[in-house]
Amino acid sequence: MKNFSLFALFVILIATSCSDYNKVLKSTDYEFKYKKALEYYEDEEFVRASQLLNELVNIYRGTSRADEMYYYYAKSHFEMRDYLMAGHWFRTLVKDFPRSKYAEEAQFMIGYCFYMDSPKPRLDQQVSQKAIDALQLYVNLYPNSDRIEEANRLIIELRDKLVYKSFLSGKLYYDLENYKAAVVALTNSLKDFPDTKYREELMFMLLRAKYLLAVNSIEEKKEQRLSEALDEYFTFVDEFPESKDRKDADKFYKEVAKLLNYNEEANL
Known part of the structure; x- marks a missing residue:
């Protein structure tokens, strides 16, 4: 009976509240x-x-x-x-x-709303870029704001998401063994985000993609693509001489050098 009375009171309060709101x-x-x-x-x-x-x-x-x-x-x-x-x-x-x-807070909230709507890295990241642009504008307009640290933290987080999305896009073509598309995507990723933490992995995938694209090319395109793979090898080992993938990279070099009759000392 007590529980019934409490429920009845609750219903009355809800009904009264709705009635007041309708008024x-x-x-x-x-x-x-x-x-x-x-x-x-x-x-x-x-x-x-x-x-x-x-x-x-x-x-x-x-x-x-x-x-x-x-x-x-x-x-x-x-x-x-x-x-x-x-x-x-x-x-x-x-x-x-x-x-x-309210303009200062509103400017921050524009970027924050985009941030809250930012999707997972595997999905399209246009909203994340809009969030970065809006938050960067906030930082530029209000450099002395108490929210500068938070805005910069959000920008870094969003940029990391863009970097990872770029990495995944290149890796997708690579994993699908579509090496022509992989070369384009991996090159763009390195160009757009030269300081990415995935740089070594991206560069090795790019080297291997160029190598496989070259050795499987038709004859009229093979020599040029082999030369491009060779250039990519030197770029990779110059930047990452102690890479965990160095042995594989050296194997690519030897094969490409043999196909090109490349006789220069490799210093391997």
Whole structure:
């Protein structure tokens, strides 16, 4: 009986709350609505807050209070994990009110919303690049901000994701034994991220891909591709003379040198 009474009380409270909220929704007193929207926001009732603010952002558009409406509307969406809509309204705030007291935080949140929507490394990373661009803009605009350290940390994390995505793209073609495509992808990865922590592995894969592409080429393309593989060998051993893959690299060299009748001392 006691449990039933508690349940009945809970139902009554929910019903009363819904009734009060419906009255707010139907009200034509916009100041009252805005006050209630902020109350709902502070009480972490973000769905209700956003529903009220959805109407108010249009009512107050073009007024001196619009930036505040945009801010809480964006924050409500963020708290509901709707990062796409949150980012849209933070961008609207910055665009329409660049001098607003909310502009600095909004600029950071634009990048942070993209960061939260950034996918796993194996997927397309356009959103990650947008996050980097937005956060870098924040760093440039507000170099003395308390959030600079956090922004830079997020940028580094996102760049690591781009580096890994680039590495995976090149390795995919390599693993599929599509060496022509692998050469292009691996070369681009090294060009785009010359300081990557995967540099040695990428360079060895590039050497092996060029070697296999060359030895399996038709005759009219073989000599040029063998020469390219030879150049890649010298580049690799010059940069990583103690590589764990040095023995395999030397085997490639000997085979390529033999096919090219390359007689120069290899110093192996």
